[in-house]
Amino acid sequence: MSAQTNFYAAQAESCARAAAECNLPRQREKYEQAGAAWQSLANRESEIAAARDRRIAETAMKSGTAIT
Numbered sequence: 001m002s003a004q005t006n007f008y009a010a011q012a013e014s015c016a017r018a019a020a021e022c023n024l025p026r027q028r029e030k031y032e033q034a035g036a037a038w039q040s041l042a043n044r045e046s047e048i049a050a051a052r053d054r055r056i057a058e059t060a061m062k063s064g065t066a067i068t
Contacts, residue, residue: 001046002045002049004045005042005045005046005049008038008039008041008042008045009038009039009042011034011035011038012035012036012038012039012042013035014035015031015032015034015035015038016031016032016035018031019031019032019035
């Protein structure tokens, strides 16, 4: 996982903890919405990184170079 993905995931976890500790329904909802947005960013970043790694591997295979 990249540093950026880790950051997004940590923010999502922070929002989840804040929502769990919150007594006010509307504030809890805001934390939950923010957590979902952060998690979405983390998932998207992970997917982008995986696609990039696949492209790099495919390019290396086509050109005959090894990836270490």
